[in-house]
Amino acid sequence: MTSREIRKNPFTGEWILYSEKRQVRPDRKESECPICVGSEEVPSFTQPLQIDNKYPTLSLEGEIKRYKLGEFYEKMNGYGKCQLVVYTDDHQSKFISLTPENIMSIFEVWMNATKESGKNESLRYILPFENYGSDVGATLIHPHGQIYTFPFLPNDVQREFDTIQNYREKNRECMVCNYLSAELDKSVRIIFHDDSVVALIPFHAKYAYDVFIYPKRHYNYLHQGTRSEFNSFIDLLPKVINALNSVLKKEVSYSLSLHQAPLNTSNSSFYHLYFKLHTPQRNPSSLKFLGAVETSTETFINGILPENAAAKLRKIIM
Numbered sequence: 001m002t003s004r005e006i007r008k009n010p011f012t013g014e015w016i017l018y019s020e021k022r023q024v025r026p027d028r029k030e031s032e033c034p035i036c037v038g039s040e041e042v043p044s045f046t047q048p049l050q051i052d053n054k055y056p057t058l059s060l061e062g063e064i065k066r067y068k069l070g071e072f073y074e075k076m077n078g079y080g081k082c083q084l085v086v087y088t089d090d091h092q093s094k095f096i097s098l099t100p101e102n103i104m105s106i107f108e109v110w111m112n113a114t115k116e117s118g119k120n121e122s123l124r125y126i127l128p129f130e131n132y133g134s135d136v137g138a139t140l141i142h143p144h145g146q147i148y149t150f151p152f153l154p155n156d157v158q159r160e161f162d163t164i165q166n167y168r169e170k171n172r173e174c175m176v177c178n179y180l181s182a183e184l185d186k187s188v189r190i191i192f193h194d195d196s197v198v199a200l201i202p203f204h205a206k207y208a209y210d211v212f213i214y215p216k217r218h219y220n221y222l223h224q225g226t227r228s229e230f231n232s233f234i235d236l237l238p239k240v241i242n243a244l245n246s247v248l249k250k251e252v253s254y255s256l257s258l259h260q261a262p263l264n265t266s267n268s269s270f271y272h273l274y275f276k277l278h279t280p281q282r283n284p285s286s287l288k289f290l291g292a293v294e295t296s297t298e299t300f301i302n303g304i305l306p307e308n309a310a311a312k313l314r315k316i317i318m
């Protein structure tokens, strides 16, 4: 039996996922890859495909149920989706080595998953992502990503969406579009830009080398993008990862995620999508660990100014 719950922190409004089955995940040997062609999960492979996670934290089993148990206790059953996206049949490959056509097929999986989840009114947010490397907890070597679909707006997304919504109501303009113009004017935190996309380390970056990549044009979901915008993203994403490897003098662990508008909201048009590339590597020899200041106050201490980190990446990419 699996015990999955989503509980709310009554002090902050944040949601926390619980899944007891995850604790019995087996430690696999590399020789037993569960997503190589011929495995139970992937009997054959022609293009990137999405499969259900065998040990999901969230599952569509049954209906969504919400409970309010007295003054302090609010929870839902662990309703939602956790899926794997198998990128390629080449076990030894990695995202940065894939062909542009292969990455485009991964984009198509993400776009279809977003459209599909948008039809289920109980789902509110979809996060396509990849965790690469042991420092971000990746346990499978075979090139793959994941998609989590939540029945609530995750904590950071809720805060960000509220801010963007308030800005829109006050100024009748997109905060992200205006922010991108300001950053392009200043240019010191820009890593790369072309006609379609802009990559930067934000003024307020929490981690040393967090890179955000936006389309210059305002749109909300990946499937609203054009082929030339996709080409720019597909060209740039591996370049940024390679630049991180070069500046940090090692193959870094990273998390790549796609942030789109919430699902099933009347205000989705306010949102300006972006990709986020995060590495916990803060310099060639050390990782950023979260200590008391970060874990107890969410106040981050960053050892490099974003302008200086951006200059290092820009030198390699531009």
Ligand SMILES: [Zn+2]
Pocket: 033, 034, 035, 036, 037, 090, 091, 142
């Ligand atoms: Zn494999």
Ligand SMILES: [Zn+2]
Pocket: 174, 175, 176, 177, 178, 217, 218, 219, 271, 272
């Ligand atoms: Zn915008």
